[in-house]
Amino acid sequence: MPPGGPPPSAQRPRRRGPGWGALIAAAVAAAIVGGALGGGGAWLLSGDASPVASQPSQDSPGQSDRSISQSTETPDWAQIADQTTPGVAAIQVGVDGEVSGLGSGFVYDDQGHVITNNHVVAPADTEGGEVQVVMTDGSMIPAALVGRDAETDVAVLKLETVPEDLTPLPIGSSEDMFVGDPVMALGNPLGLADSVTTGIVSALDRPVSTQNIGDVSEQEVEMTITNAIQTDAAINPGNSGGPLVNGNGEVIGVNSSAATLSDPSSSEAQSGSIGIGFAITVEQATYIADQLIQTGEAKHPFLGVTMVNSTVDAQGVSRGSARVESVNDGTPAAAAGFEEGDEIIAMGDKPVNNGVALQALVRSTAPGEPVDFTVIRDGQEQTLQATLEAR
Template identity: 35%
Template sequence: MIRAALTALMALPLAAQTASKPAPPTEEATIERFRAHAKARPVAPQAPLSPEERNIIRRFKEAKSSVVFVSAIVKGQDPRTLDIAKIPTGSGTGFVWDDWGHIVTNHHVITVEDQGLRIGEVQEVEVTLADGKTYKGRVIGVSFAYDIAVIQAFAPLKDMKPIPIGRSSDLQVGQSVLAIGNPFGLDHSLTRGVISALSRKIDTGYNSSILNAIQTDAAVNPGNSGGPLLDSGGRLVGMNTAITSTSGSSAGVGFAIPVDTLNDIVPKLIARGRLEPPRMGFEVFTTAAARQTFGITRGLLVMTVDPDSPAGRAGLRPLEVDASGQVKSMGDILLGYEGRALESEGQFMAMLEVIPPSDKVVFDVQRDGKVIRIELNLKDTKAGKKVKAQPASI
């Protein structure tokens, strides 16, 4: 019986065998069928935040209003309209230092470079607060050796909350830290990590180094420069300054200037504008200007000399030009200071900050094709002379 039934089934045409199977739905039919089930998903119950998460959230909210976005500005001619316009040259992060509207950031944030050569630093900046409002600011103090700049922001003092200050000498490797900044222009970004090492040495770019720097794995990228590094209590323990990376972006090796250094240097910059001791009485061209205008690739070209100063009394010679701007005589070129070669005005300023000069200093000077030595007696600097707040004023 069974064998006969199978034989009969096999004898049926193929079409008859498959006619009893329903055809599978098309892709379009499946899509339309499932569209009918579109609706919002139910929200799963939220798990309580951990104590660590709650602390991070609280510290960020507390510190956010103390962190600002800094845009460096130079004035130039708009090539389309020929009008004088503000041209952004760089940006970074800063934080409110005190109750008087002083902002602290990195010196390199306000430095203007051209093809790798420093051509100066901006005097005007724009400071954007956490509420999105932007105000004018002026650079009132800089340190080459420590890569620190202080800005006076002309914003309502009531909207500027000073950041709490901690102590970096008490830090320990493994301690949790938070970094707030504006990486790639993304304002008020928070990253977290730990202190990876202490007492690191980082270069500032002027043949000087910052000692006791803090190493952290909290992500730090371009734009984070000048931003605060906080401990778990929300206190400032460092200023994010540099990274080590083969790609130029965060590789988990960032460095911060310790807050103990900031607490020592920043008040001096606010009070005096600079760290260098008594004024020597001369100005030099920036390295870029001397190279581009006069083809000088070695040493510092003296631009002006105050006759009533140590430099003037020592006979240092400035560049001289006639009424039409033509060079009458080339100024002295400073090749060395106290036995060390001079490579840039920034390096020289950093040297003066790190090692204050004694009563007498000696320069190796190129004059009329010969190298001579000139001694400046700084002890007879007259009282009342103030240091000019210009990059190349010494």
């Protein structure tokens, strides 16, 4: 059986089409909040609490690519919840016999692999650490940590005992989603197992950065940058690692963080959902998960430049960009002809407004495939083609 298992028997017609381009001028920064609960928080990098937005690129695929329908079709969320909940798990993390964290996950295959977030299970990656996976029928199954990746916030567990009725969730495609499509988030918010919330896709290709847990013994903090799905389905502490599913009940993302109105590390941070949650795309999550299952570690696509946030005039319009500060020898960027001072404004058909946006797009792209980069050099627009490598 392929990872994800068979799709539900009752399906509505799939909605296919390209993803919407990144639409922001400033990246969203997210930080893990909740202490003992595996949740996430985010706040904007602007100086105040006001949202920062930009207009979509004229060349970006968007909602206009899809014919407008007067259909009032709504997914049967009750049926989808009934079908998917058995494949969703609550995760309890303990150290030396004491619970240190809660989170969510979902069954990936019939071998007992469970996908979740790195920040949910990282505390167990130490002496005395243990993980219990609680299924929807209440059974508590010890699980081993197969591997975790702080750079993408993805981790994989392996159930020590595989139930006969284990239900892997069907895997969908975030690339088939449009802004406005309905979605459901499932998980264990605030320890309330078997919870579901619904909403829509609020944005696609949203660059999000979080601080994550690296080497536990060294108390190492790493930066996670993802090209996320933004949703208004309520995501709260404890939802982390749970699935975001489409109207067919297929996983299209892994819930990982949510926005707050202030710095989550401050005493004034607001807890609870404010309608801005983020999910790692299922393509990136399964790409990393498959590597963790096979080798216990993950490699990531890279370009090979150092960069800073910048602005540049492009066709008479001032816009955000990522300016190349240096090009590393022997890298895809060097082979493609990148030069110091190049202003990168697009990767493929998706705009690049700053360095985080470029990093998020690179990390969400499979290595080995040629990718076009649009740069401004000496005031002229050029296209450079690079084939990303993994390291």
